[in-house]
Amino acid sequence: MVTSTIPEACCTLDIAGENQKKLITMFKALGNPTRFEIIKFLVTHPGCITGDIVGFLPIAQATVSQHLKVLRNAGFIEGTVTGAATSYCLHEENIDWFRSKVGDIF
Amino acid sequence: MVTSTIPEACCTLDIAGENQKKLITMFKALGNPTRFEIIKFLVTHPGCITGDIVGFLPIAQATVSQHLKVLRNAGFIEGTVTGAATSYCLHEENIDWFRSKVGDIF
DNA sequence: TATATCCATCGTATTTTTACGATAATTGTA
DNA sequence: TACAATTATCGTAAAAATACGATGGATATA
Secondary structure (H helix, E strand, C coil): CCCCCCCCCCCCCCCCHHHHHHHHHHHHHHCCHHHHHHHHHHHHCCCCEHHHHHHHCCCCHHHHHHHHHHHHHHCCEEEEEECCEEEEEECHHHHHHHHHHHHHHC | CCCCCCCCCCCCCCCCHHHHHHHHHHHHHHCCHHHHHHHHHHHHCCCCEHHHHHHHCCCCHHHHHHHHHHHHHHCCEEEEEECCEEEEEECHHHHHHHHHHHHHHC
């Protein structure tokens, strides 16, 4: 019988629970080509409205709206209703948190 | 008629093509709870073998192997065959690239 | 050589994601 | 008040991801 010994833990990593869940949701949100394009567009065009993104991307308005919702729920973006339109910006605080956590892991 | 003007680009962002594709694949790989746990385990237990991960996680060996393949293809990990076993480590160079690109975007 | 160990791959069922058209809700304008 | 503009949501079809048992190939051991 061979009892395979798990190598010693070389360090600890205090990411768990809700923080981990949140982080995974953010990774998942970025792991889609369309959503990544939306993020890129928002980085270079802060404050643009949904229609601008719809005009920029080759996909239906309903689909863009759905992706914006995913990005909002993940915490990457923030929408501000102005009249009939909604303008979007990156959520800097959450993005700082994200970058910080990526640094913690790797 | 209202011609919505797209806000001026406030900056450029030179992520595109294959680099972008690679990056999205890496985000997608991390955006799954099981794969994230595997990465965490490898961070704290470098050099462990597939069986160690199977013993650690509450999922079938075939599923673990499948997730390891995704992480390998994404470039996060490297497998070294030693006898009948395969030991895994993080791919430091690709991880450095990943962290650097995250910094470029945000 | 037979046998056990370790792991990747195959085939498949289930769940989740993605994209779309249609529709409704809200705001501004004639 | 009617109407156009803007966007979110609903229902649904198609594609992708996920998990599993079974199997096969490679290595070590009796």
